[in-house]
Amino acid sequence: MAVSGLPPYDESNVFARILRGEIPCRKIYEDEHALAFHDIHPQAPVHVLVIPKGPYVSFTDFSAHATNAEIAGFFRAVGTVTRNLGLEAKGYRLLANMGADSHQEVPHFHVHIFAGRPLGRMLPAA
Numbered sequence: 235m236a237v238s239g240l241p242p243y244d245e246s247n248v249f250a251r252i253l254r255g256e257i258p259c260r261k262i263y264e265d266e267h268a269l270a271f272h273d274i275h276p277q278a279p280v281h282v283l284v285i286p287k288g289p290y291v292s293f294t295d296f297s298a299h300a301t302n303a304e305i306a307g308f309f310r311a312v313g314t315v316t317r318n319l320g321l322e323a324k325g326y327r328l329l330a331n332m333g334a335d336s337h338q339e340v341p342h343f344h345v346h347i348f349a350g351r352p353l354g355r356m357l358p359a360a
Contacts, residue, residue, distance in 0.1 A: 281346065
């Protein structure tokens with residue numbers, strides 16, 4: 235069931251194709267709820283994507299329709315990836331984009347993990 239105002243899930247999006255094994259990825263973690271892999275166009279020395287295995291277009295869709303096990307499993311996967319990469323000591327940034335204004339490029343909910351250098355401000359000062 236789509237969330238009001240959101241597009242329906244597109245089964246041909248690149249992340250759906252990665253999950254089906256049609257497109258390879260540089261996988262660094264996988265369990266029953268999530269897949270984590272290196273971004274093909276990294277914006278920082280560490281740039282990893284974590285995607286849930288279910289067909290969710292956004293955080294709103296994910297939080298409204300995923301099971302409690304999927305939600306907990308996904309966020310635990312994000313934590314496992316940051317721990318496995320040793321990112322706690324110096325820090326990292328989590329980012330989830332939704333929609334055109336945020337520049338979401340793939341219509342499948344996902345979290346970016348950025349690290350490996352000082353990242354600066356998220357947005358310019360107003």
